[in-house]
Amino acid sequence: MERAILVGLDLGKTSDFENSMAELDSLAKALSIEVVGICTQKADAPTSNYYIGKGKVDILKQDIMTLDANLLIFDDELSPSHIRNLEKALEIKIVDRTILILDIFAKRARTKEAMLQVELAQATYLLPRIVGMYRSLSRQKSGTGSKGPGEQQLELDRRVLRDKITKTKRELKDVVITRRTQRNKRRQASIKTVAIAGYTNSGKSTLMNAILMHAKKKPEKYVFEKDMLFATLETQTREVSLEHNRNFVITDTVGFISKLPHNLIEAFKSTLEEVKEADLIMHVIDVANPNYQLQVATVETVLTEIGVSNIPIINVYNKIDLVETPSLETENNAIYISALNDNNIDLLLKKIDQLLYNEIKTTNLLIPFAEGQIYSFLKDKANIRETTYTDEGIVLKVELTDDLLLKYSNYII
Ligand SMILES: Nc1nc2c(ncn2[C@@H]2O[C@H](COP(=O)(O)OP(=O)(O)OP(=O)(O)O)[C@@H](O)[C@H]2O)c(=O)[nH]1
Ligand SMILES: [Mg+2]
Structure with a gap:
């Protein structure tokens, strides 16, 4: 049984330090690690030798003994030299958030694709870090200037890792090609x-x-859902047909998390390509989580990072059954649902249908000068083709989706 102390450096830059530590706790629990203590420090920057301050290292040494811990988990990705120095000073296993996430992914991976992606991310993470593991060995240098046994072993292992990375990348490429072919079809x-x-x-x-369920699919088509981090690791695609023969394909994807290891984003790019090439994205937001706004920001950052742009997004505020009075966002394309209680799913489907299928119509609107806010709204949200100022107000020739057309039907001329 691993007994861990969580270690975090509060750099004061982000307001989500506590949230991040709480999430680290969930990550540890997802791996059945027992968390026996938490150690945090406020600082302007990580120190170059131990990441935390030297004083904190001494305190930790005490804590490790008193709490009988055998593992330290840092909330940030540590450099190879941080790990090396800390391990030497504290004589305890040191891991970081990235390793935890990679381990969870490794534990959950079931399909060939997911396994390959995790292997690739792990090997890429390990490559610059194996140096530390052989430090003691490589000090046994032979006097002649030739390489000691440690160094030779290190080079060998590095080569094995590099070969593995190349091989995994090649295998993943085949998977990507298969997916692409399916998408092209x-x-x-x-x-x-x-x-x-x-x-x-x-x-x-x-x-x-x-x-x-709304599409009356058989239960064997349902996907795995569970209250745990990263329940879904690989994309699952299903066909859905709505009324009027309007069909679409729906894809469930791996979840995002703050400080998602970069290696992992790289490795999962093929999975996330499905998102990048979708006609529509549903961004599911857990409104019952007090930090959901930070989560939204994280997801938006990752989406940008993988190259999502110009795809309509519906912000799906989920789990409204858990909050008493949800503070409704007023943005366009927001919808409030409870996926668990089947609440507002029909509305969501209508919205999907609209966004996917309804032709955009060009209409003429007369907006009275007194209602300038409508004009500014349309300037942001719709494509205005012509603007003419008349005595009665502003005449707009504008492209509108059906819902906007309905909303402003009183102004149509
Ligand atoms: N109360 C409530 N719980 C919900 C709702 N939607 C999902 N849940 C619960 O939230 C937990 C996570 O649901 P999942 O659907 O597995 O979440 P996910 O986004 O697919 O998660 P990952 O695949 O792990 O990224 C489960 O325990 C669900 O039952 C909802 O509308 N209300
Ligand atoms: Mg899932």
Whole structure:
């Protein structure tokens, strides 16, 4: 049984330090690690030798003994030299948030693709870090200037890792090609695709199943959903048909988390390509989480990072059954649902249908000068083709989706 102390450096830059530490705790629990203590320090920057201050290292040494800990988990990705120095000073196993996330992914990976992606991320993470492990060995240098046994072993292991990375990348490429072929087929058949993205545990898979239920799919088509971090590791794609023969393909994806290891984003790019090439993205947000706004920001950052742009996004505020009075966001394309209780799924489907299929119509509107806010709203949200100022107000020739057309039907001329 591993007994861990969580260690975090509060750099004061982000307001989410406590949240991040709480999340680290969940990550540890997901690996059945017992958390026996927490050690935090406020600082302007990590120190170069121990990441935390030397004084804190001494305190930790005491804590490790008193709490009988055998593992330290740092909330940030540590450099190879940090790990080396800390291990030497404290004589205890040191891991960081990245390793935890990688371990969870490794534990959950079931399909060939997920396993390959995790292996690639682990090998890439390990490559610059294996140096430390052989430090003691490599000091046994032979006097002649030739390489000592440690160094030779290190070079060998590095080569093994590099070969592994190359091989895994090649195998993954084949998977990517298969996915691409499937996507191209869909595109040729002009089947629309909707991707579900969002923070881990926000309810993406539950939403997928709720939609499948509405589409009267057999339960064997349902996907795995569970109250745990990273329940879903590989994309799952299902076909859904709505009324009027309007079909689309819906894809459930891996969840995001703050400080998602970069290696992992790289490794999961093929999975996330589905999101990048979707016709529509549903961003599932867990409103019952007090930090959901930070989670939204994280997801938006990752989406940008993987190259999502110009794809309509519906912000799906989920788990409204858990909050008494949800503070409704007023943005366009927001919808409030409970995936678990099947609440507002029909509305969501209508919205999807609208966004995927309804032709955008060009209309003329007369906006009285007194209602300038409508004009500014449309300037932001719609494509205005012509603007003419008349005595009665502003005449706009504007492209509107059906819902906006309905909303401003009183102004149509
Ligand atoms: N109360 C409530 N719980 C929900 C709702 N939607 C999902 N959940 C619960 O939230 C937990 C996570 O749901 P999942 O659908 O597995 O979440 P996910 O986003 O797919 O998570 P990962 O695949 O791990 O990233 C489960 O225990 C669900 O039952 C909801 O609307 N209300
Ligand atoms: Mg899931």
